[in-house]
Amino acid sequence: MKTTWLKTAIAIAAGALSTQALAAGFALNEQSISGMGTSFAGRSSAADDATTLFGNPAGMSRLKREEVSFGMAAIxxxxxxxxxxxxxxxxxxxGSGTTSGSNDGxxxxxxxxxxxxxxKPLDDKWAIGVGIYVPFGLIxxxxxxxxxxxxxxxxEVRVITVQxxxxxxxxxxxxIGFGPTINRIDGKLESAVPPLLGANDSRVKIEGDDTALGFNVGVLYEFTPHTRAGITYRSKVDYTLEGDTKITGNDPALLGTQSYGKYDASLDLETPESVDVSVTHELNDQWTLYAxxxxxxxxxxxxIVVENEGMGPGAAANFGTIAEEQDWHDTWSYAIGAAYKLNKQWTLRTGLAFDQSPTNNTHRSPRIPTGDRTAVSFGLAWNPTDDVTVDLAYSYLWEEDTKIRQNKSYAGGLAQESYSSTYENSAHGFGAALSYRF
Structure with missing residues (x-):
């Protein structure tokens, strides 16, 4: 039963899970539509528009005019x-038997x-800016x-960042560039609790949120007017999520231990730091290459360790302090891309990316059924005037087949549940953005 509760807590602990995300772990990649067109291959070195504030804040110094950019990606x-x-x-x-249910996907x-x-460039050396984006998210x-x-x-979990x-x-x-990040995380997670006595499931729902600080810093070096390299460091962020746990149902066993009710919950979480390195080379007036x-x-x-407060002895025995090993590992992602300038008004983009999954076969659950993934992208930029750019992008990703093998025991080992399956995941991403220069 502790593990049942923990499976709900894991998602809020992770901050956001990425079944639908176009990046591994629980990250989202969709902070730039122009970058989406090249599979984000030149994210820290392209500095093509105001979205460089996220990709590499040092790239703001390359922008010659005041610029605003708004976009939306649909997954x-x-x-x-x-x-x-x-x-x-x-x-x-x-007793024992087969757990009934569907697997519609x-x-x-x-x-x-x-x-x-x-x-906004202040002069030929200084530039300032602000960005709002979603680095993590899930439904x-x-x-x-x-x-x-x-x-x-x-x-349902999301992180919204102001930088x-x-x-x-x-x-x-x-x-060089630097930006502190103000990060707001909130989420709502639910799962069923198997019956110990009787025939009906109980339910566990957790809601929690927090605001925490981090930072992004970047360096951009231009070897020649046509070749530049960038490196961006995004810091870890420490959260202490505060929320509540609500347990509902009519199982006689849980009624007997007075487990049903609403309780205060807290969880400490660190989202990971990352280092992004890329190179942009303008081959000629038409072709630009990215890696x-x-x-x-x-x-x-x-x-993951979850602390619940305000429970009686019976409820605390099941849902008091819960801990579970995750054992995720560090990952690398790689991308290459190219842009072709048809003329002054039109630019075509494409890219290919590979992203490792941090999960492992031992602890992977239906909440995080992700594996290593490959993505291919296409983009289009239209400049009807010198002041306006419209960016469109499309990405398709597919994952290796991912296996779920979960087992748990509860009620002091007197009951067990298991679930196994194979997931085949894919996703389409569509993006559009408008940039205006003053």
């Missing part, structure tokens, strides 16, 4: 669940990811009778 995911099975065994009156509704940036909603419901069946930023250009070659790599320190997510 449509598809999941096929195959080879599924689930079983239970209990010495408390439930496609638990991710179409999701929108907004972004907005403003950059997963399995059908009500999902066979793996005891390991999580509903998740005021400044950049300084030392000379024609070297620029990039990013290291993310997912190994910070070693285990």
């Amino acid at each position: 449509h995911a598809k999941t096929d669940i195959k080879h599924n099975s689930a079983s239970y065994g209990s010495l408390l009156g439930r 496609d638990m991710v509704p179409t999701t929108a990811v907004p972004m907005g940036y403003y950059v 997963t909603d399995y059908e009500g009778g999902f066979q793996g419901r005891y390991f999580g069946d509903y998740s 005021p930023t400044v950049s300084y250009r030392f000379n024609e070659k070297l620029s 990039g790599a990013m290291l993310t320190r997912w190994s910070r997510l070693e285990s």
Whole structure:
């Protein structure tokens, strides 16, 4: 039963889970539509528009005019669940057998990811700006009778970041940039609790939020007017989520231990730091090439510890302090891309990316059914005037088949649940943005 509660807590602990995200772990990539067109291959070195505030704040020094950029990415995911099975065994009156339920998949509704940036050059050296974007986010909603419901069946989590930023250009070659980040995380997670006595499931729902600070810093070096390299460091962020746990149902066993009710909950969490490196080379007046790599320190997510307060002795025995090993590992992502300028008004983009998954076969659950993924992207930029740019992008990603093998015991080992399946995940991403220069 502790593990049942923990499966709900894991998602809020992670901050956001990424079944539908176009990045591994629980990260979202959609902070730039122009970057989306090249699979984010030149994210820390391109500095093409105001979205460089996120990609590399040092790149703001390359912008010659005051600029505002607004965009939206829509993500449509598809999941096929195959080879599924689930079983239970209990010495408390439930007996043993096969856990009933469906595996319809496609638990991710179409999701929108907004972004907005403003950059103002003060002179030929200094520039300031502010950005609002969503670095993490998730909505997963399995059908009500999902066979793996005891390991999580509903998740809605998001992180919204505000980043005021400044950049300084030392000379024609070297620029730096820095921006503190103000990060707001909130979420709502639910899962079913298997019956110990009787026949009906109980429910666990957790809601929590917090605001915490971090920072992004970047360096941009221009070897020649046509070749530049950038490196961006995004800091870890320490959260202490405060919220509540609500346990509902009519299981005689939980009624007897007075487990039903609403309780205060808290959770300490570190989201990982990352280092993003890329190179941009303008081959000629028409072709620009991009290459990039990013290291993310997912190994910070070693285990999850949830503290609940205000419970009686019986409820505390089941839902008081919960800990579970996660053992995520650090990951690398790689991307290459190209842009072709047809003429002054039109530019075409494309890119290819590979992203490792930080999860492992031992602890992967239906809440985080992700594996290594590959993505291909296409983009289009239209400049009807010198003041306006419209960016459009499309990405398609697919993952390796991912296996779920979950087992848990509860009620002091007197009852067990298991669920196994194979997930085939893919997603379409669509993006549009408008940039205006004053």
